[in-house]
Amino acid sequence: EVQLVESGGGLVQPGGSLRLSCVVSGFTFTTYWMHWVRQVPGEGPVWVSRINTDGSSTSYAESVKGRFTVSRDNAKNTLYLQMNSLRAEDTAVYYCARINLGTYDYWGQGSLVTVSS
Amino acid sequence: EIVMTQSPLSSSVTLGQPASISCRSSQSLVHSDGNTYLSWLHQRPGQPPRVLIYKISNRFSGVPDRFSGSGAGTDFTLKISRVEAEDVGLYYCMQGTRLYTFGQGTKLEIK
Secondary structure, eight states: OOEEEEEOOEEEOTTOOEEEEEEEESSOGGGSOEEEEEEOTTSOEEEEEEEOTTSSOEEEOTTTTTTEEEEEETTTTEEEEEEOSOOGGGOEEEEEEEEETTEEEEEOOOEEEEEOO | OOOEEEEOSEEEEOTTSOEEEEEEESSOOBOTTSOBOEEEEEEOTTSOOEEEEETTTEEOTTOOTTEEEEEETTEEEEEESSOOGGGOEEEEEEEOSSSOEEOOOEEEEEO
């Protein structure tokens, strides 16, 4: 069974940092690009970042470029999102997701990040 | 950025009746590899989205055959042949041809 389990969300003050983790199981992690997608409650999902299979190539949405860093540890089957200089508008549920066939075929359960003083 | 526009934004349907959702992209979704990466996802409250249809018309594993997708280029449609109670929630179209963007969502309710 494919599983993606996020952790690391919480409440942080503006300007602060958080690191999200996503531990995967049930598939060969090293053969899939992985993404982070976020969703503000009541709004549609928004793509945040992606990373290729060996971590050598990454991409970011303009809204997070220079502040967020995606990485992966293939030995630990884990995807990460380091979020720095957080802003109120970064408040959302963050999902890790597997990209396959041009869509997200598996998602984590989501990790809520709240940026507020 | 490719903008995805869905209509209607909400729909109230009687159980057993059909439903249809449209999605229009601001640019053609035909990829240089010949595929069109348009998918449909369903989301229930408190849950992550789950894929129903990928590459316009392919049903994902385990998705009932009452769901079907069609379209080409910039215009796409999701149809539910006979709505069941479990189909309520939000439906999103999503493009994966040039980066990834989602529609604003269509809320399906039972009348």
